[in-house]
Amino acid sequence: xxxxxxxxxxxxxxxxxxxxxxxPVCVDEVRWPLHxxxxxxxxxxxxxxxxxxxxxxxxxxxxxxxxxxxxxxxxWRFPYLCYKNGGGAFLIPYFIFLLGAGxxxxxxxxxxxxxxxxxxxTCWNKVCPLLAGIGHGSFMVMLFCSVYLIIVxxxxxxxxxxxxxxxxxxxxxxxxxxxxxxxxDTMRRNVVLAENGTNEINYTSPIxxxxxxxVLGISGGIxxxxxxxxxxxxCVLAMWIVVFLCSWKGVAVxxxxxxxxxxxxxxxxxxxxxxxxxxxxxxxxxxxxLYPEWHHLMNPQVWLDAGTQVFYxxxxxxxxxxxxxxxxxYTCNCYKTVLIFSCMNTLxxxxxxxxxxxxxxxxAEEQGVSxxxxxxxxxxxxxxxxxxxxxxxxxxxxxxxxxxxxxxxLGIDSQFGVTEGLVTSLLDSFNKxxxxxxxMIGCCTTSFLLGLLMVTEGGMYVFQLFxxxxxxxxxxxxxxFWECVAVAWIYGADRFCIALKDMLGFHPGQWMxxxxxxxxxxxxxxxxxxxxxxxx
Numbered sequence: 085x086x087x088x089x090x091x092x093x094x095x096x097x098x099x100x101x102x103x104x105x106x107x108p109v110c111v112d113e114v115r116w117p118l119h120x121x122x123x124x125x126x127x128x129x130x131x132x133x134x135x136x137x138x139x140x141x142x143x144x145x146x147x148x149x150x151x152x153x154x155x156x157x158x159x160w161r162f163p164y165l166c167y168k169n170g171g172g173a174f175l176i177p178y179f180i181f182l183l184g185a186g187x188x189x190x191x192x193x194x195x196x197x198x199x200x201x202x203x204x205x206t207c208w209n210k211v212c213p214l215l216a217g218i219g220h221g222s223f224m225v226m227l228f229c230s231v232y233l234i235i236v237x238x239x240x241x242x243x244x245x246x247x248x249x250x251x252x253x254x255x256x257x258x259x260x261x262x263x264x265x266x267x268x269d270t271m272r273r274n275v276v277l278a279e280n281g282t283n284e285i286n287y288t289s290p291i292x293x294x295x296x297x298x299v300l301g302i303s304g305g306i307x308x309x310x311x312x313x314x315x316x317x318x319c320v321l322a323m324w325i326v327v328f329l330c331s332w333k334g335v336a337v338x339x340x341x342x343x344x345x346x347x348x349x350x351x352x353x354x355x356x357x358x359x360x361x362x363x364x365x366x367x368x369x370x371x372x373x374l375y376p377e378w379h380h381l382m383n384p385q386v387w388l389d390a391g392t393q394v395f396y397x398x399x400x401x402x403x404x405x406x407x408x409x410x411x412x413x414y415t416c417n418c419y420k421t422v423l424i425f426s427c428m429n430t431l432x433x434x435x436x437x438x439x440x441x442x443x444x445x446x447x448a449e450e451q452g453v454s455x456x457x458x459x460x461x462x463x464x465x466x467x468x469x470x471x472x473x474x475x476x477x478x479x480x481x482x483x484x485x486x487x488x489x490x491x492x493x494l495g496i497d498s499q500f501g502v503t504e505g506l507v508t509s510l511l512d513s514f515n516k517x518x519x520x521x522x523x524m525i526g527c528c529t530t531s532f533l534l535g536l537l538m539v540t541e542g543g544m545y546v547f548q549l550f551x552x553x554x555x556x557x558x559x560x561x562x563x564x565f566w567e568c569v570a571v572a573w574i575y576g577a578d579r580f581c582i583a584l585k586d587m588l589g590f591h592p593g594q595w596m597x598x599x600x601x602x603x604x605x606x607x608x609x610x611x612x613x614x615x616x617x618x619x620x
Contacts (some may be wrong), residue, residue: 139411146421147347148408149194151497153425154432156236157397159353159494162433163440164465165389171372171441173380177390180466182430185605186394188599190405191422191592192571192580197406198418199583204403207410207507211580212570221563222403223509228554229402230531232547234327235538237499238320239467240491242299245319247484254294255475261298266290270400291475295467303541306549310578317539323492327499331507332524349490350432356470356487357435359477362462369445372455373437384611391611392556396428401563402555404505410512419588440466442474466491493568503527558612565608572600 139145165176197203200210204226205219212218246253253259257266267287296302303310337436360366380386410416441455447469448455474483506527511517538547553559571580579598585591 096178123498125132137411138413142413142416144149145244145408145412145416146425148497148501149405149425150428152404152408152501153398154350154490155494155498156233157393157498158429158433159436159491160236160466161396163392163437163469165393166373166437166441167444168464169383169386170377170380172374172376173378174386174390175374176376176381178388178394181391181394181607181611182426184599185391185564185604186398186400187422187426188596188604189395189400189567190398190426191596192417192567192600193400193405194409194418194422195580195584195587196571197409198412198414198416199587200406201410203407203410203508204405204505204511206512206591207243208570211575214574215566215570217258218566218570219509221559222401223506223534225500225555225560225563226402226404226505226509227531228550230499230506230527232538233495233502233551233557234320234323234499234531235535235543235547237323237492237495238316238326238539239299240488240495241319241323242316242385243467243471244485244488244492247481247488250479252471252475252480252484253298254291254471255480256295257290259290259294259298262287262290262293266293271313287473289468291468291471293606294471299467300544301541305338306542306545308542309537312536313539313543320535320539321532323496323499324528326496327503328524328528330496331500331503332521339536344493349494352486353432353435353439354364356473357439357442360446360473363442363446363476365446367445369441369443369455370438370450372445373441385609388557388561391607392560395560395564396556397433398426398499399562401567402502402505403509404501405507407505408501410508414587415589417588418480419584419592439473443469446476447472498582504532561608561612565605565612568600568605568608572597572605577601 139148168174193204196207196211200207205223208216255268257268265287266289268290278504299316301310301313319399361370395401409416412418444455470487471484474480474487477483503524507520507523510523510527511520516523537543538550540546571577577600580600581591581597
């Protein structure tokens with residue numbers, strides 16, 4: 085039996101077991117963190133073993149991280165933010181935030197979860213109890229993200245259900261939801277045409293009308309909530325059932341599901357890129373993506389969007405990174421994982437951006453308008469551009485099914501990470517690991533009920549409020565700033581680097597250390613201050 089006074093309490097971290105010998109469970113059932121190797125040959129140095137599960141292998145963890153960070157943020161959010169913020173002008177602050185804050189904080193959160201063996205809410209109690217509120221803030225961000233992110237999956241499932249035909253419903257204007265001003269893309273070269281030389285009519289694409297009138301049934305404003313869209317609500321409910329079935333047993337199932345959900349979508353994305361760049365006019369779209377309009381850099385919103393997109397796509401300040409990595413073995417080489425997956429994440433965003441903007445270039449040439457005027461720059465951009473792309477392929481029904489299946493798989497992985505982060509945080513807070521099923525049911529049900537407002541006719545406006553204010557922008561950057569304060573300034577960057585060396589076997593380098601101490605906080609403060617000045 086191990087007694088509390090026999091266990092060193094000076095450090096934080098996992099137990100590194102040197103033998104396969106089974107260790108007895110400590111009377112207080114708390115795993116005291118230990119630095120260095122543990123000699124299990126003598127009772128006096130036995131470490132405390134918790135009931136926490138571990139990933140079956142490092143590969144399971146890595147695939148789960150891939151699935152979480154490479155998802156809708158790359159295929160859905162990155163292209164529309166590029167389009168909104170002037171294409172290439174957005175990429176300059178994006179890369180600055182990526183190298184100065186994104187990758188270092190990505191490493192910090194994963195290492196923190198692995199080091200403390202605690203979820204995203206309780207890990208801060210270990211390193212900096214004074215700023216334990218960071219964990220509660222991250223929990224609220226995860227909750228809001230859980231509520232609204234799955235709505236995108238509901239949209240994708242809605243499209244998927246309507247894709248099992250070669251006569252895709254968004255390709256023609258002879259449907260019940262189409263308006264008299266609907267005109268198929270193949271029949272128009274200009275958005276505005278003249279009738280009888282006097283009356284100007286704005287014709288709309290059937291793709292846009294399917295999105296706005298059939299999927300969303302969008303109302304005139306947020307003050308017009310309208311009716312519940314029952315078809316869309318059932319799609320969201322179906323996605324929550326899938327998330328629950330794949331997540332309720334924890335990392336043992338999520339790791340295996342990620343073998344498919346994390347790899348298949350990337351193959352389909354490359355296929356869509358190849359098709360997009362071969363379309364006439366694609367070069368003008370790619371040029372719009374890569375060449376900056378310099379005046380956009382004077383807009384603080386561009387910098388804020390770039391920073392939040394980096395943090396959003398990497399899951400920084402959400403708490404889910406720490407939750408997933410808390411199931412790692414103490415000696416897992418998370419540094420290598422971070423560097424490889426950072427490259428993969430950015431490459432996926434650019435692949436998606438090239439695919440989107442190549443189709444935008446084609447649509448602009450076909451309609452005779454500029455790329456900036458081709459579509460709304462909101463969250464629905466992907467549901468306008470990609471459906472257009474599949475209508476121009478042979479066997480459009482097949483490609484539509486593959487595309488929206490890709491969106492579902494990308495999104496479901498992200499949703500796994502968010503839901504697991506919520507449940508892990510609650511289990512660690514209440515120390516109720518044996519009641520995981522009930523916590524999972526509670527999280528899924530609560531998130532579904534809160535999201536019902538977003539599947540009404542005015543739901544898109546609520547969705548955009550969540551997208552801008554709850555899981556991005558000022559609140560996300562502000563949480564990340566205090567994470568830097570807690571780890572680098574209060575706990576101590578040198579002390580944390582020593583812990584990393586103990587876990588990894590080598591020092592992570594001065595770049596990581598000084599970005600945590602200085603570069604990341606400064607970037608965040610400048611971006612937040614610019615937004616504050618703009619708002620006042």
